[in-house]
Amino acid sequence: xxxxxxxxxxxxxxxxxxxxxxxxxxxxxxxxxxxxxxxxxxxxxxxxxxxxxxxxxxxxxxxxxxxxxxxxxxxxxxxxxxxxxxxxxxxxxxxxxxxxxxxxxxxxxxxxxxxxxxxxxxxxxxxxxxxxxxxxxxxxxxxxxxxxxxxxxxxxxxxxxxxxxxxxxxxxxxxxxxxxxxxxxxxxxxxxxxxxxxxxxxxxxxxxxxxxxxxxxxxxxxxxxxxxxxxxxxxxxxxxxxxxxxxxxxxxxxxxxxxxxxxxxxxxxxxxxxxxxxxxxxxxxxxxxxxxxxxxxxxxxxxx
Amino acid sequence: xxxxxxxxxxxxxxxxxxxxxxxxxxxxxxxxxxxxxxxxxxxxxxxxxxxxxxxxxxxxxxxxxxxxxxxxxxxxxxxxxxxxxxxxxxxxxxxxxxxxxxxxxxxxxxxxxxxxxxxxxxxxxxxxxxxxxxxxxxxxxxxxxxxxxxxxxxxxxxxxxxxxxxxxxxxxxxxxxxxxxxxxxxxxxxxxxxxxxxxxxxxxxxxxxxxxxxxxxxxxxxxxxxxxxxxxxxxxxxxxxxxxxxxxxxxxxxxxxxxxxxxxxx
Numbered sequence: 001x002x003x004x005x006x007x008x009x010x011x012x013x014x015x016x017x018x019x020x021x022x023x024x025x026x027x028x029x030x031x032x033x034x035x036x037x038x039x040x041x042x043x044x045x046x047x048x049x050x051x052x053x054x055x056x057x058x059x060x061x062x063x064x065x066x067x068x069x070x071x072x073x074x075x076x077x078x079x080x081x082x083x084x085x086x087x088x089x090x091x092x093x094x095x096x097x098x099x100x101x102x103x104x105x106x107x108x109x110x111x112x113x114x115x116x117x118x119x120x121x122x123x124x125x126x127x128x129x130x131x132x133x134x135x136x137x138x139x140x141x142x143x144x145x146x147x148x149x150x151x152x153x154x155x156x157x158x159x160x161x162x163x164x165x166x167x168x169x170x171x172x173x174x175x176x177x178x179x180x181x182x183x184x185x186x187x188x189x190x191x192x193x194x195x196x197x198x199x200x201x202x203x204x205x206x207x208x209x210x211x212x213x214x215x216x217x218x219x220x221x222x223x224x225x226x227x228x229x230x231x232x233x234x235x236x237x238x239x240x241x242x243x244x245x246x247x248x249x250x251x252x253x254x255x256x257x258x259x260x261x262x263x264x265x266x267x268x269x270x271x272x273x274x275x276x277x278x279x280x281x282x283x284x285x286x287x288x289x290x291x292x293x294x295x296x297x298x299x300x301x302x303x304x
Numbered sequence: 305x306x307x308x309x310x311x312x313x314x315x316x317x318x319x320x321x322x323x324x325x326x327x328x329x330x331x332x333x334x335x336x337x338x339x340x341x342x343x344x345x346x347x348x349x350x351x352x353x354x355x356x357x358x359x360x361x362x363x364x365x366x367x368x369x370x371x372x373x374x375x376x377x378x379x380x381x382x383x384x385x386x387x388x389x390x391x392x393x394x395x396x397x398x399x400x401x402x403x404x405x406x407x408x409x410x411x412x413x414x415x416x417x418x419x420x421x422x423x424x425x426x427x428x429x430x431x432x433x434x435x436x437x438x439x440x441x442x443x444x445x446x447x448x449x450x451x452x453x454x455x456x457x458x459x460x461x462x463x464x465x466x467x468x469x470x471x472x473x474x475x476x477x478x479x480x481x482x483x484x485x486x487x488x489x490x491x492x493x494x495x496x497x498x499x500x501x502x503x504x505x506x507x508x509x510x511x512x513x514x515x516x517x518x519x520x521x522x523x524x525x526x527x528x529x530x531x532x533x534x535x536x537x538x539x540x541x542x543x544x545x546x547x548x549x550x551x552x553x554x555x556x557x558x559x560x561x562x563x564x565x566x567x568x569x570x
């Protein structure tokens with residue numbers, strides 16, 4: 001537990017160092033790249049001062065950490081808005097999208113996985129497995145436009161993009177959810193198959209429980225544990241996976257903010273977005289790991 | 305499965321070479337055929353500047369493939385070296401190297417590549433650089449794990465007691481046993497790097513106009529989806545066929561080289 005905690009903090013520190021160094025990787029003078037060549041000397045000096053670029057690297061890093069500790073993520077170069085204000089609307093939008101995608105993934109993935117496991121080795125199982133493996137290889141920038149073409153352009157059921165209508169979330173959520181459902185299908189299938197071979201399942205059958213009770217009350221309960229872990233881990237990647245999907249569907253989340261900031265060369269915003277997504281990912285993974293240890297009695301006693 | 309995969313990959317290779325021979329560069333602007341539907345003159349139709357979509361797809365395949373091969377080669381070289389050293393020597397070196405890979409792994413998906421590509425500026429060299437910076441970690445992890453278990457195999461210990469240098473032990477006695485795993489991993493990573501390249505180009509961070517790239521074409525195609533749905537369909541279908549074929553090839557190699565157990569561990 002302690003070593004896991006130590007590892008968690010070193011990783012967070014590493015993430016902070018890497019994101020801090022990001023702005024220093026800009027070839028040439030970052031201030032000139034951001035403001036353009038026509039900017040006046042005074043403007044450049046002001047920005048350099050604001051970003052603290054004229055101080056030694058270590059002092060800069062100290063200042064960076066200090067600001068972060070006070071919840072100050074810096075300001076956008078173009079709009080001068082504090083980045084934290086941008087996050088207040090952008091971050092919840094991404095979280096909302098991630099949650100709905102996860103829900104879709106679960107609703108498709110878990111029942112399909114159960115079905116495949118119950119038909120293990122038969123043609124139904126093979127079809128489900130093959131389709132789910134292939135589906136998980138489909139990148140968002142392919143699936144997204146295809147869904148948009150079919151449901152928004154041809155059938156006209158859903159809005160093409162934007163955030164003005166509530167239904168606009170459906171297509172981006174489906175894009176992310178399909179990929180997830182493929183992973184969840186496979187996990188559910190494997191996990192359930194493993195459990196079905198256990199002694200307590202044989203006992204449940206032997207004492208005359210109906211097959212339905214055996215599956216739902218005994219097997220599924222045990223099989224769901226690894227699925228919970230996958231849900232946690234995928235939740236973290238979902239936040240990052242939204243970058244492309246949000247761009248395709250003009251969904252104003254943190255991923256789109258990242259892309260917009262890159263286009264405008266608004267590096268403080270870029271830096272903050274990368275940091276926010278990476279930190280969310282690390283924290284969610286850590287929590288998942290901890291919850292798993294708490295929930296699974298086997299992990300608790302072993303404490304490996 | 306193997307034949308399907310080979311046929312598709314073979315088809316694309318022949319098509320790209322044929323395009324080269326016929327001098328199809330896909331950069332000729334023809335304002336008379338803007339967003340034209342597929343026809344005899346433009347088999348796949350034309351894009352928003354009247355450029356031939358088929359020719360541009362072929363150029364996109366070529367660029368994408370070159371990027372994938374270069375990045376795979378570089379990341380494999382770096383990753384395998386790091387993994388071998390960490391797994392072979394263990395101890396402090398291993399701890400430090402693995403801590404570094406942990407930090408890289410803390411960035412989900414291609415976020416780090418996006419970040420690097422963003423600050424480095426667009427362009428094919430920077431794109432490859434960004435993908436290399438983030439891609440070596442997987443190989444390092446994989447190689448380290450395998451090396452740890454191979455390090456104490458009898459044939460390695462035997463060679464050590466016969467006075468083999470560490471370099472020789474790694475090169476002659478450990479690396480050959482890793483090859484099949486690495487080949488399969490490399491096949492899959494070809495496909496995933498093509499996807500990453502297309503993602504970055506889609507975001508405008510990779511290959512720049514007027515040069516053709518799949519990501520860039522998809523972005524344009526989405527913009528003109530309402531008037532020219534064939535654009536997005538054909539680019540999307542081409543891209544998927546190649547990626548599926550490469551992944552199928554990977555599956556075949558994995559089964560053939562019998563390393564299913566390792567894949568499950570991942």
